[in-house]
Amino acid sequence: MSGTHGESPGSPVKAAELRALGLETMCSVVNSSLSADADLRDGDLGEELVEIGLVSVWAELWARDGLARRDRSLVTLGILIALGAEDELGSHVRIALNNGLTRDEIAEVLYHATGYAGFPRAMAARKAARSALGPASDAAPGAAPAEPKQ
Numbered sequence: 001m002s003g004t005h006g007e008s009p010g011s012p013v014k015a016a017e018l019r020a021l022g023l024e025t026m027c028s029v030v031n032s033s034l035s036a037d038a039d040l041r042d043g044d045l046g047e048e049l050v051e052i053g054l055v056s057v058w059a060e061l062w063a064r065d066g067l068a069r070r071d072r073s074l075v076t077l078g079i080l081i082a083l084g085a086e087d088e089l090g091s092h093v094r095i096a097l098n099n100g101l102t103r104d105e106i107a108e109v110l111y112h113a114t115g116y117a118g119f120p121r122a123m124a125a126r127k128a129a130r131s132a133l134g135p136a137s138d139a140a141p142g143a144a145p146a147e148p149k150q
Contacts, residue, residue: 015055022054025063030091031098033073069099077109080127082117089125103133 002011023038040054041047062072080089094105106129114122 017053018055018059022057022059026054026058029058029062029069029095029098070096070101073099073101074105074109077106078113078116081110081113081121084121084124085140086124086128089128093129093132097133103136107135 040050062069067075073092076092077089077096080086080092093106097103110122110126110129113125
């Protein structure tokens with residue numbers, strides 16, 4: 001594993017250090033704050049999933065040096081659209097804005113996805129993105145227009 005942690009590939013990294021890096025990265029990307037000892041488990045089925053994500057996604061992927069966060073957001077949006085993962089897409093649309101993408105660029109990702117993931121996936125993604133972003137009238141100038149009323 002190579003990344004920003006200053007570790008050479010194959011060197012042992014303590015789980016607590018990876019968790020801390022994952023939590024720091026996630027909070028930075030989603031523009032929130034949690035204490036380092038925050039318990040993200042809820043006592044229900046699959047309660048460890050978020051903790052696993054902190055290490056495997058936020059520490060080991062998002063904290064790497066190879067791509068800027070803006071670029072990671074572009075890649076992530078494309079993957080989520082192709083998978084039809086609209087629930088997760090809503091969160092990542094907001095993350096993409098935090099990482100410097102504009103509403104117009106997010107719209108271009110949707111348009112581009114039609115050629116690779118298909119029109120139905122792009123339409124479902126558009127609905128999720130619009131839900132996550134709210135009306136265009138609430139956005140900065142140059143934002144994509146809101147969906148027409150029917």
